[in-house]
Amino acid sequence: MIDFGYGLTPSATLKIENVQNPLFEELHRREPDVAKCIACGSCTASCSAGVFTEMSLRRVILSLQRGREKETLPMLRHCMLCGKCLLVCPRGINTRHLILSIGKVYGPDGLKEEADR
Amino acid sequence: MSQNVVVIGGGPAGIEASRRLRDLGYTPILVEKQPVLGGHLARWDRLFPDGVEARTVLGPMLQDLDGIKYFTDTEISSINRLKDTWVVMLSNGLSAQVRAILLTTGFDLFKAEKKEEYGYGIYERVITNADLEDWFKAGAAPQFDHVHTIGFVHCVGSRDEKAGNRQCSKVCCVTAVKQACEFKEKYPDVTVYCFYMDLRMFGRKFEDLYLKAQKDYGIRFVRGRVSEVSEDLDGHLFVKAEDTLFGKPMKIKMDLLVLMAGMAPAAGTSDLARMTNISVGDDGFFVPSSIVDAPCSSSREGIFFAGTATGPKTIPETLSEAAAAAMAIDRYLKTPAKR
Numbered sequence: 001m002i003d004f005g006y007g008l009t010p011s012a013t014l015k016i017e018n019v020q021n022p023l024f025e026e027l028h029r030r031e032p033d034v035a036k037c038i039a040c041g042s043c044t045a046s047c048s049a050g051v052f053t054e055m056s057l058r059r060v061i062l063s064l065q066r067g068r069e070k071e072t073l074p075m076l077r078h079c080m081l082c083g084k085c086l087l088v089c090p091r092g093i094n095t096r097h098l099i100l101s102i103g104k105v106y107g108p109d110g111l112k113e114e115a116d117r
Numbered sequence: 118m119s120q121n122v123v124v125i126g127g128g129p130a131g132i133e134a135s136r137r138l139r140d141l142g143y144t145p146i147l148v149e150k151q152p153v154l155g156g157h158l159a160r161w162d163r164l165f166p167d168g169v170e171a172r173t174v175l176g177p178m179l180q181d182l183d184g185i186k187y188f189t190d191t192e193i194s195s196i197n198r199l200k201d202t203w204v205v206m207l208s209n210g211l212s213a214q215v216r217a218i219l220l221t222t223g224f225d226l227f228k229a230e231k232k233e234e235y236g237y238g239i240y241e242r243v244i245t246n247a248d249l250e251d252w253f254k255a256g257a258a259p260q261f262d263h264v265h266t267i268g269f270v271h272c273v274g275s276r277d278e279k280a281g282n283r284q285c286s287k288v289c290c291v292t293a294v295k296q297a298c299e300f301k302e303k304y305p306d307v308t309v310y311c312f313y314m315d316l317r318m319f320g321r322k323f324e325d326l327y328l329k330a331q332k333d334y335g336i337r338f339v340r341g342r343v344s345e346v347s348e349d350l351d352g353h354l355f356v357k358a359e360d361t362l363f364g365k366p367m368k369i370k371m372d373l374l375v376l377m378a379g380m381a382p383a384a385g386t387s388d389l390a391r392m393t394n395i396s397v398g399d400d401g402f403f404v405p406s407s408i409v410d411a412p413c414s415s416s417r418e419g420i421f422f423a424g425t426a427t428g429p430k431t432i433p434e435t436l437s438e439a440a441a442a443a444m445a446i447d448r449y450l451k452t453p454a455k456r
Contacts, residue, residue: 038276040314040342041359045366059364088234088344092278 019067027064027105033093037061043085043095053078057085057095060102069106076102119144122446123205124219125193125389128156129432130424130439131221132178137443138219139184143450146213147187150385154179154189156223162253164432165288165295166322174432192385196392203393203419217419217446220389220403221439224380224425227274227282234345235270235376242354242371243346245273245378246289249296260373261304267373268310268356269293270343275379276314284400286379287429290317293377294330301334310337310369312358320431339367346374380429393420402428413442421446 028034043057044050055078063071076099085095122138124131127149135145153159161171194206199214206212229237229245236243244252252258271293275286290313297309311330316338318324330336341358348354354371382401390397395415398404403426406414413421423442424435 038314039361041340041361041366042342042344044359044361045341045344045357047366050366056359056364056366058359058361090272090277090279090342 014066016066021067023069023106024064024067027101030105031094031098031101033091034061034064034098036091036093038091040090042088042090046084046088048082048084049078049080055079057099060099064102072102072106120450121146121213121215122217122219122450123148123203123213123215124221126156126221126223126383126424126426127151127154127187127189128221128223128424128435129158129175129178130223130426130435130442131156131219132182133436133439134219134221134423134443135185135187136178136181137440138446141443141447143447145185146215147185148191148193148207149187149189150192152190154182154187157226157247158432160247160250160254162250163295163299165291166320166326168295168299193389193392196389198394201418215419216450217421218393219421219423219442219446220415220426221422221424221442222383222385222389222403222426224429225383227280227286227378227381229273229376229378231280232273232277232376235273235343235374236346236348236354237376240346240348240352240354240374242348242352243374243376245376246292246296247378249300249375253296253299261307264304264307264372266308266310266369266371267300267375268312268343268369268371269297269375269377271311271313271316271377272342273376273378274381275377282379282381282400284380284402284429285317287317287319288431289377289379290315291320291323291326293375294318294323294327294336296375297336298326298330298334301336308337309334310339310371312339312341312343312356314340314342341367343374380425383426386426393417395420400428402426412438413445419449421449 039058041058049055055075060072060075083096120143122143122145124135124145124147127147135147138145155175158171158175192208194208197204202214202216203218204214274280274282318327339360341361343358345357346354354374356369356371359366395417396404403422405412405427421442423439
């Protein structure tokens with residue numbers, strides 16, 4: 001290969017039409033409320049873990065919807081299941097139960113980066 | 118002798134519909150449970166989008182009540198169907214037998230203390246949109262003298278299933294922006310934040326007001342719902358929210374927090390629904406025959422609606438609906454009764 005002095009940068013766009021997401025559909029079946037999130041951020045603002053870590057339930061839900069589940073484990077591993085998010089959610093989502101279901105549907109390995117497995 | 122029509126609720130919808138019915142040759146009997154007519158409008162200082170004074174709208178209406186029999190401090194004791202008429206008993210002992218009843222019972226302001234995490238009724242510096250209008254109306258407000266940072270919390274008791282109010286109250290977005298601009302006009306050095314989930318600037322000139330708030334008044338808009346408020350020993354507030362566009366939780370010290378309390382169904386709605394055997398929706402508001410092309414008619418003959426009794430509306434929408442209801446009643450009363 002001739003070195004022309006430049007490389008190719010992979011596209012950073014979100015390829016949402018390519019998202020094959022049976023796992024998210026399974027999560028949606030178990031937790032229909034996951035689709036009710038209006039991304040208000042109340043959960044993240046009240047999160048005991050979110051002040052010091054990357055944990056943000058709003059972003060976890062969005063990442064799963066966009067087929068980027070690999071990005072969620074670094075966040076979810078900090079959750080202490082304290083349930084404060086459950087108290088503030090205006091949509092009445094049982095967030096604590098949702099987090100447990102995410103674990104069940106995706107499994108511990110489903111959320112890990114390849115290198116962590 | 119002209120025919121009576123009972124109008125229940127003496128806010129803008131009830132007053133306007135009564136005037137229209139009178140102009141059409143009827144005698145409206147307007148019943149209001151509060152000591153004065155005018156509803157929430159009587160309490161408000163200025164109206165969006167241009168900031169006209171509420172009294173310039175309400176004043177002329179209240180000057181034009183000739184030919185309308187109105188009773189304040191009066192409630193409905195019972196309503197019963199008798200052949201093709203309705204018999205309405207009032208708490209003052211009077212009764213009326215009419216073919217048509219107009220329900221203009223309006224809304225109740227959402228009780229902000231229900232959202233305990235915001236501390237209304239607990240922290241002195243947490244107030245509601247209605248309290249702020251009271252202060253604007255009173256003119257001088259010593260409470261504002263040492264204020265540096267204030268915040269407006271949108272959607273308090275709106276779009277909130279936990280508070281039992283799932284609906285969007287629709288007018289609070291633009292009210293918050295209006296009040297934020299007014300505050301900034303009175304106190305230019307104050308930093309003003311608006312915490313919103315979506316900004317629903319649906320009406321004519323509403324978007325212009327929002328642009329003005331950003332460009333001319335420098336209001337800081339944060340996309341995130343306030344999750345909780347706490348207070349320090351000096352009475353300052355600490356407001357927590359997520360800046361969802363930036364993706365980080367935030368905590369700001371504030372001197373005043375204004376909760377944009379939304380519209381909840383009026384307390385008497387379910388009682389009136391029971392008396393007349395008409396239905397309320399799962400949001401607690403009355404359900405018209407068709408939300409698209411028959412907003413003033415109910416499922417029962419001779420019962421009509423206008424205004425926020427059927428869901429959140431602006432003042433101009435309410436006034437147009439009052440006129441439409443008067444027309445619908447006129448048409449109904451001109452068709453011979455079915456026996």
